[in-house]
Amino acid sequence: MMDGLNSVASAYSPPFRIVAKYFVATIISFVVLNLMLVLNYLDISGHHFQPKILSITHIATLGFITMIIFGAMFQLVPVVLEVKLFSIILAEIQFWIFSAGVVLLVYKFWNFGSGLSFTLPAILLNIAMLIFSINIIASMVKVKSWNITGTYLASSIFWLLTTAVAGLLLSINLDTPFIKISHLQYLKLHVITAFIGWVTMVVMGVSFKLIPMFILSHDYKLNLAKWAVILINIGLLGVNWIMHYPDTEFYNTFFGSLIFIGMLLYLVQITIVFKKRIRKKPDIGLKFTSVALIILSITAVLNFSFLFFNYENVINLTLVYGIIFLIGFASMLIIGQMYKIVPFLVWYHKYSSKVGIEKVPMLKDMFNETLAEYQFYMMIAGLIISVIALSFQIQILLLTGFSILFISSIIFALNMIKIFRS
Amino acid sequence: MTGTITKEKITDILRTVIDPEIGINIVDLGLVYDINIIENQVDVTMTLTTPGCPMHNSITTWAQRVIEMTIPDVKVNVKLVWEPRWTPDKMSEDAKLQLGM
Numbered sequence: 285m286m287d288g289l290n291s292v293a294s295a296y297s298p299p300f301r302i303v304a305k306y307f308v309a310t311i312i313s314f315v316v317l318n319l320m321l322v323l324n325y326l327d328i329s330g331h332h333f334q335p336k337i338l339s340i341t342h343i344a345t346l347g348f349i350t351m352i353i354f355g356a357m358f359q360l361v362p363v364v365l366e367v368k369l370f371s372i373i374l375a376e377i378q379f380w381i382f383s384a385g386v387v388l389l390v391y392k393f394w395n396f397g398s399g400l401s402f403t404l405p406a407i408l409l410n411i412a413m414l415i416f417s418i419n420i421i422a423s424m425v426k427v428k429s430w431n432i433t434g435t436y437l438a439s440s441i442f443w444l445l446t447t448a449v450a451g452l453l454l455s456i457n458l459d460t461p462f463i464k465i466s467h468l469q470y471l472k473l474h475v476i477t478a479f480i481g482w483v484t485m486v487v488m489g490v491s492f493k494l495i496p497m498f499i500l501s502h503d504y505k506l507n508l509a510k511w512a513v514i515l516i517n518i519g520l521l522g523v524n525w526i527m528h529y530p531d532t533e534f535y536n537t538f539f540g541s542l543i544f545i546g547m548l549l550y551l552v553q554i555t556i557v558f559k560k561r562i563r564k565k566p567d568i569g570l571k572f573t574s575v576a577l578i579i580l581s582i583t584a585v586l587n588f589s590f591l592f593f594n595y596e597n598v599i600n601l602t603l604v605y606g607i608i609f610l611i612g613f614a615s616m617l618i619i620g621q622m623y624k625i626v627p628f629l630v631w632y633h634k635y636s637s638k639v640g641i642e643k644v645p646m647l648k649d650m651f652n653e654t655l656a657e658y659q660f661y662m663m664i665a666g667l668i669i670s671v672i673a674l675s676f677q678i679q680i681l682l683l684t685g686f687s688i689l690f691i692s693s694i695i696f697a698l699n700m701i702k703i704f705r706s
Numbered sequence: 707m708t709g710t711i712t713k714e715k716i717t718d719i720l721r722t723v724i725d726p727e728i729g730i731n732i733v734d735l736g737l738v739y740d741i742n743i744i745e746n747q748v749d750v751t752m753t754l755t756t757p758g759c760p761m762h763n764s765i766t767t768w769a770q771r772v773i774e775m776t777i778p779d780v781k782v783n784v785k786l787v788w789e790p791r792w793t794p795d796k797m798s799e800d801a802k803l804q805l806g807m
Contacts, residue, residue, distance in 0.1 A: 640771025
């Protein structure tokens, strides 16, 4: 009787094998990313425009962060917006094109002088991102009841494509210079749209759906969330437009401030959601998430401060910012959410048909929570040590920090394997 | 059969249905709104903590199956409703304690 119910999860979720591919690739990328940090700690110093740093940044932003966002979006968009994914085949094709693009781009940055062109991986990545955008937008147009998460996700897709096109132009420029403004100025635009428009916007949008569900939050309004998305979008559009012209410091500060205010409004909004929680005891997923959101406030302040001085003149400051954003905010948040989502996905795939017939595990029993706690504290320690080491240029301390982060990534991978095998 | 099925019995059976994410049974969470028994037909009206919860059909299927498995020849219908919306005050004291309230 109930098995025939047209429920949200069963009717709209894509097949496990599709989403699982993205999640497995994410876990592999995360370990590789941390290994690359350890192996190249001597190269991680000075200006950010260096082959090894660009290679590591792209395995982080594409192989790890974007990969998991793709996988999570295929799972979440149908559930959150109550629509069926437009095409499962496109999601499958996209995975292989995107993975090939990531591997080739990371390889090419690593071996800057190799014969491979920058444009080929960039084209592959653009195709994959275009397929993703078409798939999600074609799913979204069928939505009957729109919500704030949908607005954030739609905005983030626009910024993903902007980032991708900017990346393509930069890659062509590396092969054959043609961009009129400086390459580094254009790179800044690429980074701003990627970090704020794509990654942060997705996180913000999804957080309004997932966090209240995990912490059982009730009786709050999302008015600030609406203003946040408007201000951040206007700010990003302004910064993208202004950056093409010389002597636009005032406008740059104005639009940058809009982004900052938008991020502050988001942080106030999510604090309100947390304050209204019923589930007071935080589990490991929530601990990661909470720390990540605190770190987001640090990155917001850093973003804002960058409007007022030439941060590239401060040794290692952009690297410190990159580590705080990628390892502190994005990785901590993603790992926290993966400790919630991956057990659910595997549980739903393996056990949902067995409920009521045989004993099924609780989600938190599917991984080793003590190990996850160790990972949590190691990541915080590794992050703090790495930031101190970069700030004061102490190489041996940087190796220590990266090694701790690498061990923590192994613990994470072991825990994820345990979930998939449970 | 009718004489042996009581609301209390069904409630006790439903206590074995545990939200896999929260780790608390659906009765103590206050998710079961109504149990109606007419002869060998059991109608359960329940909700979930969040609309659009991805555990949706797993929990309702679990509730239906566990009653059917425990009481032979019973017909079970589990109806999921979103009104009235679930609120924390529907939880038992035990559940509140477990959540750290």
